[in-house]
Structure formats: structure tokens, C-alpha cells
Amino acid sequence: MRSFFLIKPGEIELKLGNKREFIQRLKEQIHLRLKGIQLELEEYPGRFFLSIDEEYADLALFVLQHCPGVNGVARAIKTVKQPEMVIAAAIQCAREQRERDAKTFKVETRRSDKSFPLDSYGTTVAAADAILEDNSTFSVNVHNPDFTLMIEIRERAYVYANTLPGPRGLPTGTQGKGLLLLSGGIDSPVAGYMMARRGLALEAVYFHTYPYTSIEAQQKVERLATRLAAWTGGIYLWIVPFTEVQQKIAKGPREETNTLMLRMAMMTASSHIARRINAKAIVTGESLGQVASQTAENMRLSQSPSALPIFRPLIGTDKEETVALAKKIGTYDISILPYEDCCVLFSPKHPILKPDFQELADYYASLELEPLIVESVERAEDTLIPFTKSLREYGFHG
Amino acid sequence: MSSIYLDWAATAPPDSELQRNALSLSLVSYGNPSSAHSFGKEARALLEDARASILQATAISKGNFLFTGSGTEADQIPLLSLLRKARRAGHGGKPIHLVISSIEHAAIDSQVRQLEKMGFEVSWIDADARGFIDPQRVADRVRYDTALVAVMAVNNETGSIQDISAIGRLVREAAVRAGARDLWLHVDAVQALGKLPMRELTLQADSVAVSAHKIQGPKGIGGLWLGKPLEALALGGGQEQGIRAGTENVFGAIAFALAAQKAYSLIESRMELARILETRLIEGIARIPGALLVPHRTAKDSGYVPHIISVAFPGVGGETMVRALSDRGIAVSTGSACSSNIVRKGRRILKAMEIPEDIALCALRVSTGSNSTLSDIDTFLEHAEDLYRKLKT
Numbered sequence: 001m002r003s004f005f006l007i008k009p010g011e012i013e014l015k016l017g018n019k020r021e022f023i024q025r026l027k028e029q030i031h032l033r034l035k036g037i038q039l040e041l042e043e044y045p046g047r048f049f050l051s052i053d054e055e056y057a058d059l060a061l062f063v064l065q066h067c068p069g070v071n072g073v074a075r076a077i078k079t080v081k082q083p084e085m086v087i088a089a090a091i092q093c094a095r096e097q098r099e100r101d102a103k104t105f106k107v108e109t110r111r112s113d114k115s116f117p118l119d120s121y122g123t124t125v126a127a128a129d130a131i132l133e134d135n136s137t138f139s140v141n142v143h144n145p146d147f148t149l150m151i152e153i154r155e156r157a158y159v160y161a162n163t164l165p166g167p168r169g170l171p172t173g174t175q176g177k178g179l180l181l182l183s184g185g186i187d188s189p190v191a192g193y194m195m196a197r198r199g200l201a202l203e204a205v206y207f208h209t210y211p212y213t214s215i216e217a218q219q220k221v222e223r224l225a226t227r228l229a230a231w232t233g234g235i236y237l238w239i240v241p242f243t244e245v246q247q248k249i250a251k252g253p254r255e256e257t258n259t260l261m262l263r264m265a266m267m268t269a270s271s272h273i274a275r276r277i278n279a280k281a282i283v284t285g286e287s288l289g290q291v292a293s294q295t296a297e298n299m300r301l302s303q304s305p306s307a308l309p310i311f312r313p314l315i316g317t318d319k320e321e322t323v324a325l326a327k328k329i330g331t332y333d334i335s336i337l338p339y340e341d342c343c344v345l346f347s348p349k350h351p352i353l354k355p356d357f358q359e360l361a362d363y364y365a366s367l368e369l370e371p372l373i374v375e376s377v378e379r380a381e382d383t384l385i386p387f388t389k390s391l392r393e394y395g396f397h398g
Numbered sequence: 399m400s401s402i403y404l405d406w407a408a409t410a411p412p413d414s415e416l417q418r419n420a421l422s423l424s425l426v427s428y429g430n431p432s433s434a435h436s437f438g439k440e441a442r443a444l445l446e447d448a449r450a451s452i453l454q455a456t457a458i459s460k461g462n463f464l465f466t467g468s469g470t471e472a473d474q475i476p477l478l479s480l481l482r483k484a485r486r487a488g489h490g491g492k493p494i495h496l497v498i499s500s501i502e503h504a505a506i507d508s509q510v511r512q513l514e515k516m517g518f519e520v521s522w523i524d525a526d527a528r529g530f531i532d533p534q535r536v537a538d539r540v541r542y543d544t545a546l547v548a549v550m551a552v553n554n555e556t557g558s559i560q561d562i563s564a565i566g567r568l569v570r571e572a573a574v575r576a577g578a579r580d581l582w583l584h585v586d587a588v589q590a591l592g593k594l595p596m597r598e599l600t601l602q603a604d605s606v607a608v609s610a611h612k613i614q615g616p617k618g619i620g621g622l623w624l625g626k627p628l629e630a631l632a633l634g635g636g637q638e639q640g641i642r643a644g645t646e647n648v649f650g651a652i653a654f655a656l657a658a659q660k661a662y663s664l665i666e667s668r669m670e671l672a673r674i675l676e677t678r679l680i681e682g683i684a685r686i687p688g689a690l691l692v693p694h695r696t697a698k699d700s701g702y703v704p705h706i707i708s709v710a711f712p713g714v715g716g717e718t719m720v721r722a723l724s725d726r727g728i729a730v731s732t733g734s735a736c737s738s739n740i741v742r743k744g745r746r747i748l749k750a751m752e753i754p755e756d757i758a759l760c761a762l763r764v765s766t767g768s769n770s771t772l773s774d775i776d777t778f779l780e781h782a783e784d785l786y787r788k789l790k791t
Contacts, residue, residue, distance in 0.1 A: 211725070
């Protein structure tokens with residue numbers, strides 16, 4: 001048995017200039033993410049139809065709902081273009097909705113094949129009548145129905161209800177590549193998700209300061225990256241050994257600047273990595289004023305070692321909104337695992353909120369961290385977390 | 399790489415000979431001790447022998463000793479029985495009052511916090527900066543409606559020995575004055591077993607909790623000594639006098655008994671060894687610039703068991719030090735292994751003693767036992783000093 005999905009692409013429709021490329025990228029992404037599974041992906045104006053073995057239907061639905069550029073997806077019944085077959089499919093579709101306690105419905109028909117014996121209105125009325133006759137507990141409600149039954153008469157007839165939401169946005173890679181600073185916290189995976197939805201292909205970087213932070217903290221970040229990979233279609237995770245850099249900062253005379261200097265050092269290292277992987281932007285989970293290092297003045301300093309634009313998609317969100325998103329994208333329950341430990345001993349007791357830019361930029365230079373940072377980037381390990389690993393994390397096996 | 403185990407307070411390395419003997423016996427007599435046939439009776443006999451041996455080894459002359467699944471369970475049973483009391487007494491809608499030390503192991507602490515959420519009223523008694531609970535302060539909090547007082551015998555992070563005799567005496571007097579008729583005194587003696595005489599505790603307490611794996615017995619078996627009857631909340635097949643239902647762990651009980659016999663027959667020589675190790679450790683720490691004991695103590699201070707000692711390396715997080723030492727084959731821990739997995743703000747026990755947070759966060763616990771050697775202590779000191787120099791920021 002085959003399962004059919006109707007896929008509605010998102011903003012692609014608006015990007016007239018690059019439309020061809022966007023369509024191509026989205027198709028590529030769907031093929032890439034369902035690699036190894038036999039499928040047909042057909043393209044029509046404003047629609048894709050995916051046909052896949054029923055065994056993989058749940059997987060396909062998951063993949064499509066996590067694929068940026070997909071606006072909506074619906075399981076469809078595909079049938080031949082004969083009125084009685086279309087009506088039988090409509091009844092079947094309505095019965096499935098009845099099992100989910102739907103009671104009211106409306107029918108909409110789109111007919112691009114004008115040779116179909118019924119016109120759109122006629123098809124709609126015939127289907128609605130048949131559904132009501134099949135089950136008298138249904139009633140029609142055109143304003144606020146429990147479900148809308150869609151009939152599309154194209155080269156074949158498709159019947160479906162309930163379009164499930166996709167991530168919307170732009171297909172992965174259409175905006176080039178970005179490097180995400182991934183910590184073990186709640187914010188950075190959400191920032192990654194938001195930029196992935198804007199068509200940015202992502203690699204992630206984590207700064208490991210063993211033994212000040214634990215192996216468990218690193219494993220937590222690996223799991224976060226694995227979950228994030230469901231949206232990005234796999235992800236490279238760079239783990240940069242940063243202990244010596246942190247130690248050198250801490251040995252400096254100005255304890256109150258520790259966090260700021262560490263962030264500048266991370267930005268310097270990230271710029272090196274970004275250059276190596278040809279990333280066009282750096283992504284962080286910063287939100288204005290959330291912690292001492294995230295004031296406008298401090299961000300000016302911490303971004304200064306990078307010539308690339310810094311994308312901070314959470315800059316104007318509050319914690320509650322970010323937490324809600326983290327829950328939605330599946331990273332929250334990992335982010336709150338307790339492996340953030342003794343950095344409290346490294347963080348200054350009275351951090352600077354409004355630094356003098358030049359003075360601290362000079363202080364950063366005087367710490368002479370560059371050789372240690374270059375070395376740390378050379379010793380960094382980059383590991384591909386494949387999309388299939390992410391699928392296993394979400395319970396899809398085989 | 400050398401391998402040095404200095405985390406005996408988390409669990410003691412098993413005495414394999416003793417555990418093998420217990421296993422052989424329990425494999426032969428495999429019946430269910432509650433069965434009426436000869437298989438059952440054989441197992442029952444082993445179980446009862448084990449019970450009697452434990453009472454004999456610990457020189458406890460009265461009351462009942464019941465096997466439980468762990469020290470934690472032995473702590474929970476008297477606390478949870480209060481739920482039945484609360485229900486029966488009706489208490490005119492008034493909450494039941496408890497007096498609990500703030501330095502209890504999570505087995506007591508978490509359970510009491512849960513009861514507090516359910517409406518029990520709790521007076522928490524902080525320890526002083528040296529880790530001791532003032533008996534008078536405990537007694538002062540006893541009211542007419544106080545149902546239970548719990549103070550541990552030996553603290554699992556600092557090794558401080560609480561004066562249970564004085565607490566018992568003063569609390570009883572206070573109970574008479576306040577008109578608290580059925581006040582129950584519970585003592586968590588998990589870290590005291592094998593290190594201190596048990597008999598003295600049973601002279602004052604109504605219940606005492608212990609665990610086998612802290613004295614080289616197996617994990618999965620604990621014990622609850624009861625001085626008077628108790629109504630358990632969790633019910634089942636009526637085993638262990640209805641206090642701890644569930645088919646009895648005959649292997650565990652025999653091994654527990656053998657471990658207790660050994661621990662108490664060798665208690666003096668083992669105590670002497672522990673004191674020698676303690677002295678070496680305390681002197682060694684004094685030679686590491688910046689390092690300190692939490693709380694500060696001198697060698698052979700009778701207020702502490704010599705087996706457990708907390709050391710802080712200010713400026714380096716306790717967990718950082720534990721990881722770095724572990725990489726060099728040395729096992730120590732930050733406080734209770736039972737609470738090292740959970741989020742916490744500072745360290746609960748050291749906090750209750752008003753140890754400053756930046757010191758408390760840098761504390762780690764060294765605990766020794768019968769197989770520990772002076773060379774273990776020297777190796778620990780050598781690596782700790784080296785790591786402290788390298789990691790201090």
C-alpha cells in the first residue's frame with residue numbers, strides 16, 4: 001500500500017526571482033531527508049505530492065513537518081478521476097475524521113481538469129450529500145467547521161482533510177550557511193531553529209572547558225544538536241577545547257570582565273571556524289538584557305572580534321516565549337538537565353554592565369589569547385550528527 | 399594508572415568472601431521464608447539467624463530488627479507511618495508537627511519536604527558552623543503536637559557525630575512538659591553503623607535506620623530497628639511483621655549479618671586505622687596553600703568519625719576537582735552520591751551550617767575504610783595539590 005501526502009510549500013511562492021531554485025532546494029531537502037526510501041515526489045503549481053510506502057507514512061509526516069519551506073502537509077487519498085470514486089474517497093476521509101470526534105464539516109473543491117464531469121460546485125455538493133447520507137450525525141458548517149474536506153481534481157483526484165502545519169519559512173541552504181554558538185541552555189537551540197527556518201544551513205560550535213565542565217555537559221549539547229538536527233537535516237557539531245583560554249582569562253587581573261572576555265574569545269574562535277566552513281553569519285541565542293553579558297554595550301564588545309554579521313533571533317523575545325518555543329521544537333527537556341556546574345566560580349560577582357569599549361577592547365588585546373585560540377580551533381573536533389540519528393532520537397528506527 | 403578508592407561513605411567495596419558465603423547459603427536454602435514447607439522453614443531459619451546475629455553483633459538488647467530494601471526505605475517507613483496517624487487522629491484539622499535537623503540525608507530531607515507540602519508542620523534545626531545540632535535547640539522546638547523528631551547519628555558529608563543520647567534525654571523531658579504523648583524519635587544511623595556502638599542509639603531512639611552496603615555488605619538490603627510498634631503505610635504480604643512487606647531477601651540478610659559481625663568484631667582496630675589516616679589527611683591538607691577542612695577540625699577530634707572528612711580547595715569547584723582526580727584514578731565525591739545528580743543551589747548540608755557558598759561549592763568529601771592505606775592518602779594529597787595549583791583561577 002502507498003500513502004500520499006500533499007505538501008504546501010511556504011514563502012517560495014513569494015520569491016518570484018529565485019522561485020526555481022527554492023523549489024529545487026525544497027525537493028532536494030525532502031529527498032535528502034528520506035534518503036534510502038523509495039518515493040515519488042511530483043511537483044505541481046503550488047503543490048507537491050509525495051507517494052511513499054505506507055510503512056514509512058509516520059516517518060514521512062515527521063520529516064515533512066520538520067522541513068523548513070513546508071507550509072503544511074496533509075495525508076491524502078489518491079484516486080481516479082471518476083465522480084463515484086471521488087465521492088467514495090470523500091466518505092472514507094470523513095469517516096476517519098469522525099473517529100477523531102469531528103462533527104461538523106465543509107467541502108471545498110478545486111478543479112484544474114475541466115474534463116471532469118462535475119464542476120467544482122457540483123462536486124462539493126455531491127460529496128457533502130454523500131457524507132451526510134453515510135453518517136447522519138454529521139452536519140455542515142461553512143463558517144467554523146471541525147474539518148474542511150478538500151477535493152482536488154488534477155491529473156488524478158486527491159481527497160484530504162486537516163492540513164497539519166509545517167515549519168514554514170525557507171528551504172535549508174537557500175540563505176547559505178551559518179555557525180550557531182550552542183551552549184547547554186534553553187536559548188541557543190531555539191535560536192538555531194529560528195535561523196534554520198530562514199533557510200540558513202547550520203553548523204554548531206560548543207566550547208568545552210573540562211574539567212571545569214563535565215563530560216555530561218558535552219553529552220547534553222550533543223543531544224541538543226541531535227534534536228536540532230531534525231529541523232536542519234543533520235548538523236556538524238564542533239567541540240572546541242577551551243580550558244586553557246578560560247584559564248588564561250581567569251588569571252588576568254580584571255576578574256569583573258571574565259565573562260565578557262570569554263565571550264570575546266569564543267567569538268574570535270567562532271570567526272576562525274566560520275571562515276574555515278565558509279559560513280556567512282554567526283548565530284547566538286542572546287536576548288537583550290537577559291544576563292549581564294547581554295546588554296547593548298556588552299554585545300558590541302563581544303561581537304567585535306567577528307567581521308561577519310551576528311544573527312540574534314531571540315534578541316526581542318522574553319524567556320517565557322523562548323521556553324514555549326523550546327518545548328515546541330523538542331529541546332526544552334534536554335536543556336533543563338542539570339549539568340551546568342561550577343562556572344559560578346568563574347563568573348564575576350559584580351560583572352560590568354556598561355563597559356568602556358576601547359578600554360576593554362585594549363584589555364582583551366593585552367591578554368594575548370590569539371595563539372591559544374588558534375590552537376584550540378586546530379584541536380577542535382567536528383562530528384557530523386546525521387539526520388538519521390536525529391530520527392532515532394525521536395523514536396524512528398531502522 | 400593507579401586506582402584509589404576514597405569514597406567509602408558512598409558505598410564500601412564489597413567483602414567478596416563474605417558475600418560469596420552468603421550467596422552459597424541462600425542458593426541452597428532457596429525457599430520462600432513465609433512458606434510452610436521444609437524449604438520455607440530452612441530459609442526462615444537462615445533469615446532469623448541473620449536477624450539475631452545483627453542484634454548480637456551490635457549489642458542491641460531490646461526491640462525488633464527488620465530487614466528493608468535500603469537505608470532510605472528504613473528512613474521512610476517511620477515518616478510515612480505518620481500519614482496513618484494523621485488520618486486516624488483526625489487532629490481537628492491541625493497539622494502534625496515534626497522537628498527535623500537540616501543536615502539529614504536526602505532519604506529524610508526529601509521525604510519530610512514532601513510531607514510539609516502535604517500539610518505537616520516542620521521545625522528545621524540548623525547545625526552550628528562545626529556541623530553539630532544543639533540538643534537543647536531540638537528540645538526547645540518540641541510541642542504538644544510534635545509527632546516525630548529526626549536527627550542523624552553521623553553526618554554523611556562532615557562526619558560530625560550528633561549527641562543522640564542528649565537529644566533523646568532532652569526531647570523526652572520536653573515532651574513530658576509539653577504533653578506530647580506519642581513522640582517518636584528516629585535516628586538515621588546509616589553512616590554510624592560499623593563505626594559507632596549501636597546500643598547507645600537504641601537506648602534513646604524509637605527507630606534506627608541502617609544499610610548493609612556501607613559496611614561492605616551488598617546493596618539492596620537495609621535494616622530498621624524498632625523500639626516500639628509502628629503502623630506501616632505500605633502494606634502487602636505481612637513480611638517483617640507487616641512493617642516491610644515483600645518476599646525477604648535471604649541472601650542480603652545473611653550477608654548483612656556477616657558484614658555486621660565482622661565490622662563490630664574488628665571495630666577497634668579499624669577505628670585506629672581510620673584515625674591514623676585522618677591524621678595524615680589533616681596534616682597533609684594543612685600543607686597545601688589555600689586548602690582547608692570544612693568544617694575545620696583537628697585530628698582525633700571525638701566530635702567526628704575519622705572516616706569522613708570534607709576538604710575545600712577554594713577557587714576550584716568541588717565537581718571540577720572530583721572529575722580531575724577521577725582522571726588520575728582517584729575516587730572521591732562531592733557530598734552524597736544520592737544528591738550529586740540533582741540541581742542544587744550550593745550545598746544543602748554545608749549551607750545549613752552557614753559555610754559561605756564559595757567555600758561550600760569547592761568542597762569535596764574524602765572517606766576511608768578498612769582497606770584504605772596511608773599511601774592512598776599520600777597519593778590523593780599529592781594529586782590534589784598538583785591539580786589545585788593547575789586548576790585554580
